[in-house]
Amino acid sequence: MNSIPLSMQLAILVTLLALSGFFSMAETAMMAANRYRLRSAANLGSRGARLALELLGKTDKLLGIILLCNNLVNAAAATLVSVITMQLFGSEEWVLGVSTLVVTFLILVFSEITPKVVGANHANRLACIVSYPLSALLKGLYFIVWFVNLFVAGLLRVLRLRNNNGQDAHSLSTEELRTMVLESGTFIPPKHRSILLNLFELEDITVEDVMTPRNQIEAVNIADPITVIQGHLATCYHTRLPVFDGEMNAVIGLLHVRRILGQTLDRSLEAVDIRDMLTKPYFIPASTPIYAQLHFFQENRERLGLVVDEYGELLGLVTLEDIIEELIGKFTTSAPDSTDKLCWDANGSVIADGSQHLRALNRKLGLDLPVDGPKTLNGLVLEHLQDIPESGVSVKIAGVPIEVVQAEDRRIKTVRIFRPTKER
Structure with missing residues (x-):
C-alpha cells in the first residue's frame, strides 16, 4: 500500500466512501419503497420496478448482498484511512485514535446518514434504478450470499422466528386501507373517496339500517273497497307495492302497478284481478348485511324485499336502490325523503x-x-x-x-x- 501514491490512495478512499454511500442509499430505498407503486409501474412496463419487486420478494438475499458489499467497503475504507494517517503522522497511538475518529466521521456523513436520507426521500424512484446493479451483484456473488444465509436461517430457527421475506409487513388490513383512502388528498376526488369509504362499511351495515320502516311503507290493503284501492294506485309513487290482507303482517304478494294499466283499459278493476297479478313476496332477515343482500338480489333477480325480525314480524322494506344509495348517495329520481x-x-x-x-x-x-x-x-x-x-x-x-x-x-x-x- 505504501508504494501507491498518496493521491491515488485518496482517490481510492473517495471511491470506497462513494460505494458505501451507494449501498446505504440502496438499502434504504429498497426497504422504504412502496410495493404497490412498484407493482403499478411494473404493470406499465418498467423493468427496473420489476427487478425491484423480484429483489423485495427475497429480502434475505437482498439484504445479504447489500450488507456483504457495504461491510467489505467500510472495512477497506477504515483500513485505508489508517494507512494514510500513519504515512502522514507516524504510527503513534494517538494517530491510530485520530484515524478511527476520522473514518467514523467520514462513514457517518458521506456513507450512512446522507445517503439514507436521500434514499428515504426518493425511495420509489431510486429503487427502480439501484435494482439493476443489485441484481447483477446478486447473480455474481450468489454463492457467497447463499452460504452466509445458511447461518442466518439456522439462527432464525434457533430463535423460532419465521422468515417470510417481509410479505406480512406489506399486507394491509381494512382499517389501514381505509386510512389510505382518507389520506389520499387530491389523488382521489371527494365523491369517489366517499364511495370507497362506504364500501369498507358494507359488512357492518345491515338491511335494517337502510330499510324503509314499516310505518312508512306504501302498501295496498286488499280488504279495502275497490274504489279506495283504485285511488291509492292512481296516486302511488312507487311501481312495486306490497299487498296485505287486513293487517301489515299478512302480506300476500307484491303488485307491479304497471300491470294494472292493461287491466283497467279493458274493463273495471276487481280485487280478484289484483290477486291474480301478485308475485310471491321475498322476505329478508333484519340482520342480513347489505353486502350479502346485494348478492342475494342479484342471484334471485329481485329488486325488493320485506324485512322481518326473528319472530317473522314485518319491520320494513328494502330495495336494490336503497343499497346502491348507501354507496353512492341519493338518486334524483328517489322518492321524497x-x-x-x-x-x-x-x-x-x-x-x-x-x-x-x-x-x-x-x-x-x-x-x-x-x-x-x-x-x-x-x-x-x-x-x-x-x-x-x-x-x-x-x-x-x-x-x-x-x-x-x-x-x-x-x-x-x-x-x-x-x-x-x-x-x-
Missing part, C-alpha cells in the same frame, strides 16, 4: 321527526350519533332515558343536545336538535 328538508336554521337548531333514521341524520346534518343500537331518533332517546319522556325534556347524546318537542302514543313524535359546539 323527509331528510331532504332538514337543515340548520339561523339559531343552529333543526326540527326532526322521531322516526328519522340515525344514519340519514348523521349524513344530512354532519352528526355522529351512535348507530350500533337503535336505528331511529325515537329509539335512541328512549334507550338513553330508559323511559318515555314528556315534552320539554332535554338530553345530550354523543355531544348533540336534543330536546323533546312532542311525545305521544308511547313514542317521541318530534324533537329539536341543536348543532353541537366544537370543543376547543
